[in-house]
Amino acid sequence: MSWIHRPHGRRNVLTTAMGLAVAGAVPAAHASSGPAHPAAPAAAQSSGDALADYTNPVIWQDFADIDIIRVGDTYYYSASTMHYSPGAPILRSYDLVNWEFAGHSVPVLDFGTKYDLNGGRGYVRGIWASSLAYRESNSTFYWLGQIDFARTYLYTAASVEGPWSRHATLDSVYYDAGLLIDDDDTVYVAYGNTEINVAQLSADARSEVRSQRVFSTPASVGTLEGARFYKINGNYYIFLTRPANGQYILKSASGPFGPYALHEILLDLPGPIAGGGVPHQGGLVDTPNGDWHYLAFIDAYPGGRVPALAPVTWNQEGWPVLQLAGGAWGQSYPVPAVPEPPRQVEPLIGVDTFPGPALGPQWEWNHNPDTSKFSVGDGLTLRTATTTYDLYSARNTLTHRIQGPTSTATIELDYSAMADGDRAGLALLRDSSAWIGVKRDGGGTRVVMIDNITMDSDWNTVSTGGEVAGTAVSGGRVWLRARADIRPGDGRQARFSYSTDGSSFTDLGPAFTLKNDWHFFMGYRFGIFNYATRALGGAVTVGRFELSTP
Known part of the structure; x- marks a missing residue:
């Protein structure tokens, strides 16, 4: 796996975490x-x-x-x-x-x-x-x-x-x-x-x-x-x-x-x-x-x-x-009484720098990916795979489960190779969604929050969302962050922020209220995406993903 161990990794018990199978076990x-x-x-x-x-x-x-x-x-x-x-x-x-x-x-x-x-x-x-x-x-x-x-x-x-x-x-x-x-x-x-x-x-x-x-x-x-x-x-x-x-x-x-x-x-x-x-x-x-x-x-x-x-x-x-x-x-x-394990298990949260040669098993795509449009190694490169204005129709959106009760996902995004009309960023993905990311239009680049991306009960897109906040950025690199509260109940919220130096983050847009009914079955996920609205050809590279608590 490509997780890097972090000191904030969640431990559920007071004893040493348990590990992997022993080869040849009965x-x-x-x-x-x-x-x-x-x-x-x-x-x-x-x-x-x-x-x-x-x-x-x-x-x-x-x-x-x-x-x-x-x-x-x-x-x-x-x-x-x-x-x-x-x-x-x-x-x-x-x-x-x-x-x-x-x-x-x-x-x-x-x-x-x-x-x-x-x-x-x-x-x-x-x-x-x-x-x-x-x-x-x-x-x-x-x-x-x-x-x-x-x-x-x-x-x-x-x-x-x-x-x-x-x-x-x-x-x-x-x-x-x-x-x-x-x-x-x-x-x-x-x-x-x-x-x-x-x-x-x-x-x-x-x-x-x-x-x-x-x-x-x-x-x-x-x-x-x-x-x-x-x-x-x-x-x-x-x-x-x-x-x-x-x-x-x-x-x-x-x-x-x-x-x-x-x-x-x-x-x-x-x-x-x-x-x-x-x-x-x-x-x-x-x-x-x-x-x-x-x-x-x-x-x-x-x-x-x-x-x-x-x-x-x-x-x-x-x-x-x-x-x-x-x-x-x-x-x-x-804790169940069990034999001594051979080693610790890998934590379910932490940092991934996508060293390759493949994605770790913690990652799943929204539908099947176009394998010709991404690569792993020294970061995750996402080349635009779909021309659309609809996040739900965009191929190659890479997802990760959210850690409860609250957790924060942060990505480092190199957007220098984006093309005009491209959209790339970090989403809270479900049948009601929002994202923070980079828009490139008319040669200009802005970091924006998009809200009100919704589906109906047949999982057709009702709204592709609208920009609720944004500001110009430059330099080719930005850090995007989403913090989600997924405790059961009404009115749980997520907030988005960005940074141009990787250390000082600025909130962007209003809080996003998460939908909490069961009909979509799957819970909210963090989603990393890059899609075109005009023509294919642009690309972004995610150099780092971190999932942290609280």
């Missing part, structure tokens, strides 16, 4: 053989340090529709990304608390030209809830998800860093899929909305052998979806969410096709973030010593959906029991 994935009634947690980590407490959310960034697995002593976390590319990011941890970016399961959204912003748009489509699994028999990671409610795709890789290879399955639509690799190496998928189904796949997992409805959700419960599929102590479990306030589980002692009994895990449970929603839709995972934990997400708009962790025990009937604190999902719990 895998243990969804088909867990862990006990249904695990032993009491150990009193200390193997290093001999007393356990500290962690605080929720364990990551205050937008990583929704969680699937989590353990492979040996290492945990992997997959999430949704909708229209961002590459898709299906994977995070890695050694303690379930401290995480780092590791890779993406879907290298490019090659599901039609709309994902290229070419003759259409893929906003709020693309990568929805999907599943990650590890198959011990061939030492391979599997990712499976449906696209556009039309087809399901399978991707495989020997390591989460890739390369990942795509394999199209049947035209079956495995909505909110949950993969299970059974003890006998058979591959199953649990999926569906309200009507829950199980499919058995072929030995290579690229075709369907059998599919059967296994459960119909009672009207008294409502909607169940977001399936995660497990085999624990001989029982089959399908973990399901009731969006956005409940979590249920199905159990079968008779095999993957049931019959299944239903059990409520939580409903309307107070969460650990003030103003945030009920923790739900995530996954169960065990530690090497047999302790269990539930990683769920919390609706926390305008920032998105962020993960919270809580320990789980099992009752005598074989049902998981969430461990509460004062009748709520705890704001803190003891």
